[in-house]
Every structure is written in structure tokens, then in C-alpha cells.
Amino acid sequence: MENNIELKKSSDIEVCNCTEVHKDCVGCVKENMLKEDTFTSIAELFKVFGDYTRIKIIYALLKKELCVCDIAEVLGMSQSSISHQLRVLKSARLVKFRKEGKVVYYSLDDEHIGNIFNAGLEHVEHE
Numbered sequence: 001m002e003n004n005i006e007l008k009k010s011s012d013i014e015v016c017n018c019t020e021v022h023k024d025c026v027g028c029v030k031e032n033m034l035k036e037d038t039f040t041s042i043a044e045l046f047k048v049f050g051d052y053t054r055i056k057i058i059y060a061l062l063k064k065e066l067c068v069c070d071i072a073e074v075l076g077m078s079q080s081s082i083s084h085q086l087r088v089l090k091s092a093r094l095v096k097f098r099k100e101g102k103v104v105y106y107s108l109d110d111e112h113i114g115n116i117f118n119a120g121l122e123h124v125e126h127e
Contacts, residue, residue, distance in 0.1 A: 048092040049116065053077070054085050061095060062114050065107040 048054060053075070060066060060074050068086065072079045086106060089095040096109045108114055 045092060048088060048094060049120070051085070051088075053081070054089055055117075057082070057085055057089065058094065058108065058113060058117050061106060061108050062117060065105045067103050067105050071106070 049058075056075055057071055060071055066074070068079050068082050071086075072082045075082065086095060090097070093109050094113050095106050097104050097106050099105075
């Protein structure tokens, strides 16, 4: 017993065996919950981050602004495959582009994208 609450072990997760709702805590969280559409937007963002190829593209663009040909060479993939993934990343506002003559260069949309990637990297490297 710890703090008069009996803990049950369910797989690797500790589950309390109490029935008391901590109304002050619940009320505080409920008052500060985000809007449903905000949760949906965040979930959609992380879905985009959930693809192996897109993560590699984000990492490449974190290092250097690149055109589709460059990204295809770095990742060893077709330009068509890279273009498809860049469309997804662009629609999620994770990458932007600029034209220089006939060449289209891609880069991360803003510093937040790199911060999200680096936070994930730091998390997996410190397991």
C-alpha cells in the first residue's frame, strides 16, 4: 500500500485500485483542455511525421536546402516518389519551396519542424 492506494500491476503498467475521483485535478485539466479540432490537427501533424521516408526527407532538409533531384539521390529513391512525399509535407506546412530559374529548392517551413525532429531524435537516443 502506498498513500492508502493499492496498486495493481497490469502487464507493465501500474493501475490504481481506487474509486475516488480527484475532482480538483480533473476540474483543472478539463478547464484547460484544447478544442477538439486542435487535437485533430496535432494528430494529423504526427501522422505526417509517422512515415519513414518523410522523416528522412525532413532530416535531409534540416541539413541543407535541396531540390527533388538532390533528395532523390540522397535517399536512393525516384524523383516521382520524392515529389509525392514532398506534396504531403507541403500540404502539412512542414516544407516550403523557392524557385531559382528552372530549379525548385525545398527547405523546412520553419524552425519548429527541426525542433520537433530533434526532440524525437533526443528521445530515441536516450532510451
